[in-house]
Amino acid sequence: MTSYGMVFDVKRCIGCNACTVACKQENSLPDGMFFTRTLSFESGEFPNVSRSYLPTICNHCEDAPCEKVCPSGATYTRDDGIVMVDGKLCIGCGSCAVACPYDMRTQVDGDIIKGGLFGDGALTPFEEQGYSRFECGTFTKCDFCSERVDAGKDPACVATCPTDARVFGDLDDPDSKVSRLIRERKGQQPLPEKNTRPKVYYID
């Protein structure tokens, strides 16, 4: 059985946020909505200061808390382990957003979908082709670019990353690159104490 997951090599990440931009472009995400973010943190004191980067994305948890609390059945897990949201079934109650320990749910703002970036109702061609996928007021999230994955491609963030800091693959295949990286470089899951069994791993 296939179980898709992702590995972040934090040693390789340079914080360029090309993944963030590629995700927004691929998914036609409106202003203020992100499915992936590269977080940063400054540490140390002048002159010995460093900045650290931490890519984040929906962890497509095996025991997804967002799916467990969803009262309408909008959130579900595909056979390949990708946690999906059916916008047509979502009622916008937000229970998934408060259940996600990783803060990876985002609400579709109806004003932006209807008014466009400039707020005058005149959608740009990019907005016109992309916004039809969203249901106003619903909650949505990363789906590992499921359409690309179904076509045999990597998610947009992985394909774009200039340093190969993001690796996507089948966690159930012991010979896949993600499995080898996790095994050889002791991949660690975010917030393991939440018992959500994330399918995203961090390595250094």
Add this chain to the structure above:
Amino acid sequence: MAISSLKNILRPGFVGHTFKSGYRFQRYWDKPMAIAFFCGETGAGLFIVSMLIDFLPGVILGLLITGVGKTFFHLTHMGVPQKSWRAILRPDRSWISRGLIGIVFFVGFGTIHVAGELFGLVPDALMMPVYILSMAGAMVVIVYQGFAMSHSTAIALWSTGLMPVSSMLYGLLAGTSLVTFLTSFNMYEIDADRLVMVSALQIILIVAVQLALLSLLHGAKNGSKGAQQSYQLLTRDFLARPFLYGVVGVGTIVPLLMLLLLPTGFIVTTIVAACVLAGFCLFRLLVFRAGVLDPILSPADIFRR
């Protein structure tokens, strides 16, 4: 960058919805949801207490508070209110679904009970099953919101079994306070012994709520980093004044002292009910406001090597 250096990311500090790593407030359940929770628990508490002492005005008011007030504020909160009925579809896994079924039982059978009491529309043989089903629905409504919150492991302050307990205690306290207030108008005949029992129960519930609040703070203080941040917010930071003075002081200590030291009368029961309801509503708002998410990389031992 080595993971050992990532522990620097674990420094305390809230980052909002930015591209920084740190503590984040939950921001999706806000005032309308808090008021909806408040209405649900208050209405169910008033209904349960009123049913137990056969106080029909309280039964009707409890149904209205939940059926109208809670529903209104929930619909205000919903992103897609016209599809809200779909929330009933997954009772096998979601407390919101279970709660909605409870509301349907509570309001539906509660209304039938009132129709039977007022107009004699319900055969006597059916009154007891209707009574039991409406009470069962009310019991679900008074606790399910606490279970829905405690189900969220993301927010350590909420992820405790004390949430449904505090929901039930606060709901029953609001119910007893409203019953003592409403009966002080002397417009509806009611057994004096039962009123004495309700007054005694009110004092016990205030003490129980105080213990629940203390336990909640104790658990947060000794919980995860996110829970400790919530504790700091509620006791020392910008939420401390409304929590300590409002929820604890006005909401529990003032009514307790008034009930213990002053002779019962209309003014006392009115002030006590107002204080209890204000404290309860503030509690709901502040518990939502103090919900903190841990940083993505947690202080778990696995990241400390």
